[in-house]
Amino acid sequence: MNFHDVKFVLSVHSERQLPTEELPEIAFAGRSNVGKSSLMNALIGRKSLVKVSGRPGKTQGLNFFLVDDSYHLVDLPGYGFAKVSKDMQNSWQGLITSYLETRQQLKCVVVILDIRHEAKPTDTQLLNWLGQQGIPCVPVYTKVDKLSGNERGKNARLLDAGHGIRQEDRILFSAKTGQGREELIAALTKYL
Ligand SMILES: Nc1nc2c(ncn2[C@@H]2O[C@H](COP(=O)(O)OP(=O)(O)OP(=O)(O)O)[C@@H](O)[C@H]2O)c(=O)[nH]1
Numbered sequence: 001m002n003f004h005d006v007k008f009v010l011s012v013h014s015e016r017q018l019p020t021e022e023l024p025e026i027a028f029a030g031r032s033n034v035g036k037s038s039l040m041n042a043l044i045g046r047k048s049l050v051k052v053s054g055r056p057g058k059t060q061g062l063n064f065f066l067v068d069d070s071y072h073l074v075d076l077p078g079y080g081f082a083k084v085s086k087d088m089q090n091s092w093q094g095l096i097t098s099y100l101e102t103r104q105q106l107k108c109v110v111v112i113l114d115i116r117h118e119a120k121p122t123d124t125q126l127l128n129w130l131g132q133q134g135i136p137c138v139p140v141y142t143k144v145d146k147l148s149g150n151e152r153g154k155n156a157r158l159l160d161a162g163h164g165i166r167q168e169d170r171i172l173f174s175a176k177t178g179q180g181r182e183e184l185i186a187a188l189t190k191y192l
């Protein structure tokens with residue numbers, strides 16, 4: 001993964017808009033405001049290619065980025081944001097679920113969790129559901145720069161236990177310091 005050339009391709013709001021190319025795809029999922037878009041920017045090495053905001057619910061639609069003409073990174077809208085209407089939540093969920101369930105090009109989902117928060121049932125549900133679907137997943141605990149070393153270890157172990165994730169299978173990450181970037185690249189390279 002070099003990220004020489006990264007382009008925003010399109011924002012998908014319905015199934016018929018999905019790109020028809022056969023290129024492999026890696027999707028980024030997680031609760032609203034967890035830091036999905038920031039993680040993608042840090043990974044790609046561009047400050048603000050992917051839109052970031054302090055306001056939850058920033059990312060709408062499935063946003064496709066083309067990397068070096070060889071694969072797509074897909075920023076998914078966050079889940080668990082109460083201020084968005086139920087109808088809106090359901091239609092988002094419908095599109096994301098069908099994308100995750102049926103997309104042949106999808107090779108792996110990076111599931112992003114905030115290291116400061118306890119294990120949330122919606123995250124457990126997503127992780128278990130991906131497992132049942134046989135979709136490979138890479139759990140990432142992000143915003144580690146916001147915690148001291150001690151707390152980091154403690155919270156990471158709580159999340160491991162809460163979601164049934166093995167320590168060697170998850171990555172500690174910070175979009176601010178770049179911690180975990182190389183590890184994430186190594187993990188994703190296996191799926192491309
Ligand atoms: N300190 C710190 N702040 C972060 C990190 N990652 C994200 N943030 C901040 O968290 C907020 C949300 O980040 P986004 O990347 O927009 O989160 P998102 O998951 O894409 O949000 P939605 O698209 O709304 O679901 C922003 O204010 C970011 O600057 C991190 O690793 N460290």
Ligand SMILES: [Mg+2]
Nearest residue numbers: 036037058059
């Ligand atoms: Mg976002």
